[in-house]
Amino acid sequence: MLAIRDLTVRYRDRVAVEHFDLSVDAGEIVTLVGPTGCGKSSVLRAVAGLERPAAGQIRIGELTIDARHDVPPERRRTGLVFQDFALFPHLSVARNIGFRVSDPAVVDHWIAALGLESHRDAMPATLSGGQKQRVALARALAHAPALVLLDEPLSNLDAALKASLRWQIRDALKAAGVPAIWVTHDQDEALSVGDRVGVMNAGRLEQVGEPEQCYRAPTTRFVARFLGDGVFLRGRLSDGGVQTVVDRSVVGDVDAARRVARSGEVDVLVRPHDLDLEPDERGNARVVWGRYEGETRLYAIRLHEGPELQARVSHEVRLAEGQTVQTRISARHALALFGPAEA
Amino acid sequence: MSRPAFSLIASVLVALAVLAPIGVLVNLSVGADLDLGGQTTAIVANTLGLTALTVLGAVLVGVPMALVTAHTDLPGRHVWLALLAAPLAVPSYIGAFAYFAAFGPGGEVETLTGLATPPIRGLGGAALVMTLYTYPFVLLTTRASLRQLDGSLVDAARSLGLPLGAALWRVVLPRVRSGIAAGALLVALYTLSDFATPAILRLDTFTRIIYVEYNAFGLDRAALLSLQLLVLVAVVLVLESRVGVERETPQRRLEISLRAGVRTGLTAIMVLVLAAALALPAMVFGAWLWRDGAGGFDPMLVWNSAYPALLAAGAAVLVALPVAQAAAAGTAGRWLERIATLGFGIPGIVMGTALVYVGLQLDFLYQTLTLLVIGYVLRFLPLAVGAIRTSVARVDANLIGAARSLGAPPLEAFRRVSLPLILPGVVAGGALVFLEAMRELPATLLLRPTGLETLTTELWQVYEAGYFGRAAMPGLLLIAVSAVALVFMLSGEDRLTRRGSH
Incomplete structure (x- = not known):
């Protein structure tokens, strides 16, 4: 047409x-x-x-x-x-x-x-x-x-x-x-x-x-940035796929990762709803702040070994500032991968 | 996409046509006898003296009235405002003629009441008359800035312990200074250009002597004087362009309630001003009509005034269209518009002098109606451009784009979208030019074809001949034309805003 x-x-x-x-x-x-x-x-x-x-x-x-x-x-x-x-x-x-x-x-x-x-x-x-x-x-x-x-x-x-x-x-x-x-x-x-x-x-x-x-x-x-919130998280390409510092779950497609990786590293796009939070004394992150949005809540969390992330979860998950939580990547689809940015 | 280019070219031509008279004057004055026998100093002194006194008078009358009509609880403020603005529409020769005839030994006041009055002549007299017809400039510009003032400022000053008078002086006045200045410069421009008042009240200013020289076949000296006058005009125009008008959004309007005594006093002053500016001339001309009747009046004069004015209105509109279009389109156009509207600053007598010389050089124009119409168009073009530009600005380029993408070819888009939107401005612009041209005196005096007497030139002839009674009909008719012009000016703004909101 x-x-x-x-x-x-x-x-x-x-x-x-x-x-x-x-x-x-x-x-x-x-x-x-x-x-x-x-x-x-x-x-x-x-x-x-x-x-x-x-x-x-x-x-x-x-x-x-x-x-x-x-x-x-x-x-x-x-x-x-x-x-x-x-x-x-x-x-x-x-x-x-x-x-x-x-x-x-x-x-x-x-x-x-x-x-x-x-x-x-x-x-x-x-x-x-x-x-x-x-x-x-x-x-x-x-x-x-x-x-x-x-x-x-x-x-x-x-x-x-x-x-x-x-x-x-x-x-x-x-x-x-x-x-x-x-x-x-x-x-x-x-x-x-x-x-x-x-x-x-x-x-x-x-x-x-x-x-x-x-x-x-x-x-x-x-x-990636223009269409929605999200952070680029450093990931490592290993045998089965890409893993991030968040957890052991495999994110992203191996072939895609091979195309963009440099010395085994890629950047993974993690959007707030790709993450799940659970209160856990021995968790891997701490809550920095939380915002109530009605249907959902948005939390900023800092990984013990890594950067600050944002997670959007159900409004039923109530967390206090400073509380320790376990974060994991809950997305079922492959996350977008990019060649690692210059540090 | 080719129309802006066309309007730019047309604007360049118009701008050149407006600048041409200045070139003509320069050419004409080369080799003119500079020696006016020490007269030059007197002319400059008289001109500047008249301008200074008139500006002072207009500020003293205009500023308090602006305050009263803008910020007090005086009943009928809007009626007062319309009445107080009215003298602006009255041509100065009406006032000057009336004052010349009314006062002094043997004047109308003495004839009617037996009271001896001093004559109103010379510097003081001319300044008085000019003040009566120019203070509305200051009134309107000052009022406009006052309306933008935040009333809380005065409240703050008073809560800090200042009495009302001191608060107005220290808080309000400094903030409307640029409004007052803008009005004062308009007064100065008008006074420098005015021919009739000094001529009738016998004060040797530039405009009067230019006419004297012209009549004495000293066209080159008239040109030289014209150029000197234009320098003064240019100074005023430059100052005017530097007056910045700041805008604020008023949170709360200032409202001063007047005590009964003050209200009565102010009302008395306003009545006095209106009586002096409007009632007195109307009564003088009315008295002549009552005494001498309308027998000697030639109705052809009306047509002789209206016909060239109609032609001028039509021509001005045609010329103004591309200028307004170019001005709305971009920076280059805006500069051309400024040049094209310089004609308003060129005094009528100066424009007349320049075009008389053009007529002498170009035989086919000599003493023709065409030359008179050209004079009117060059002088009053700014009125047409201003009116049309406002309406051209309303024609958003997207409207044309919309019409085109709906399938309308360029001509149809112009006819069905642009034209209906521009038309009110075109009509308003044409009417303004028509009304101004009908009342124009100095350029008409110099440029009219032999044998063509208009209402204004008839008035002038009567003045020169001293048969004042015969001035009754032309004078009253011109007052009537002015009244129409006033109603038109006052309704113009309303009409535009009403159309805009529906």
Whole structure:
């Protein structure tokens, strides 16, 4: 449906996106996530035709765009949903949604689909943030786009609204069967709504894959850190696999370890829920501090022989500061391994 | 993506057109006889004296009124504010003419009441009249800074033992100093540029002598004087650009409750100021109408005023559009906008002098309506740019992007998105230029085609000829135009905010 190959976007002297490859299949939602300024919005603007690529190729359906062959935005059939919604302030909700739609039934359909019936004659300035976002999405979908591009669609909304609107948008896109690129800087959002996730850093795509894969098996330290909490723990490659200072359990895949190990050492990504804690007088760690999070508790623990780690456990496990605990790695999947960092 | 480039090029052309008169003046003044017989010193002294006295007067009147309308419990504060701002819309020649005719031996006051009054002429008289029509600048800028003031500061000062008066002096005044300065510099700019008041009240300032030289066929000397005046204007403009206005968010508004005696006193002073600035001219012109009737009035004068003003409004809007667009788009555009809006600082008489010379060089422009319209556009372009720029700024680039990605080609996006959003600003800008051009005197006096008499030039002819009675209709009509302008100015802000919130 969409294929981006070796895309580079430049603003004057600054390179915003470089050597960017991504394809989106029919009906698929791909989230692009990364820190502010990583170039994710520039990718969208290039696909929408608001920015000209300096190099590379963008294929949308039958259209091919590169540095020499431009296709104006109005011929690309990309439905763009802006961070600031970009609703036409002088047009009512219905007129925004039906901007270039000749069939009033289509407008009615999308007004109903996004629950905007009671606002159809309202002007954009009178709407709440969530309503504006729904109008913006309805407007994009009503124009029968081949591809929807969402630029941080939830970042201007308050937290309570984000959670529910996230699913409303995803459901609407899936119901319409339109593929989408969804740009966000919120990792939770990226992991939960995307069929696939692309993680960007400094203009480059670091990793793209299914959410679980990116989270559990990040290919770079940046992706590992960006998608969730965790520490890199030194591990030793022995006969059967990799072992850490935490316990005797074997973590990580031997083949993977062999690829990255240097003089028998690797760094193991340990996320807080990969660890289990149990009160034990003769344990291997001591509790530094604990935080109650409702469903769970987060503890910082210091290994007697090793660094400080964080563990997220059930709220039923109540531990006191300074208490000695036994820590073990409880994850059933192989942990991600990296070549050892320079000490 | 090509439109910003187009608007940049257009802005460069406009900026050059605005700078052209200055070049013309330089060219014209080369070789001019510098010897004005020691007159130069007197002209500079008169000009600076008038400016200084007017600024002083405007600050003394404007600052207390800003305080009263911003922070007291005076009933009907908003009505008072509108009334006190009104003199700003009255052209100074109306006031100067009225004061010239009303006071002194044989003046209207003596004729009507038999009371002998001293004439209002010269430095003191001109400063008095200028103060009456310029204090609103100080009132408005000071009030704007006062509104940003946190009332808790005064409470803190008073709880530390300062009486209210001392608290205002030591805590409030230093914080609104830049607001007062901004207003004072506007007053200075207006006073330096004003032609009619010193001309009618017979004070030899730059503007008056430029006109005298022009009439004596000393165009080169008029140009030289114009350049000297422009230096003074430039000094004021530089000072103005250096006045920084700091912004704070008020936690709590200051509210001073007035004692009954103070309230009565303040009300009396405000009534007096309004009577002097608004009622007296209206009564003088009204008395003439009552005495002499409207018989000799030629209605064509109205059309003669309106027609060039309409053309100027249309042209100014067309020129202002690309300038506003470029200014909203980037830094280069903002600089060009500044140059393009310099025309407001060029006094009308100076602009007139420069363009008269242009007319003498370019035959096809000589004494044409076109030249008059060009003069109006160059002078009042800033009004159009200001109004249009506000609305252009509302057209977010993303809106165009949204329209395009919904399938609208560039022209359709402009017609259906940009244009409806810009239109209110365009209409407002055009109306402001129209109202200003209708009331313009000095440039009109110099540039009008032979035989074209407008309301303002008619007023001037009547003054020069001394048939004051015939000034009644033009004077009252111009007061009416000013009233429309005032209503328009006051509602402008409301209308924009109302549109913004719906």
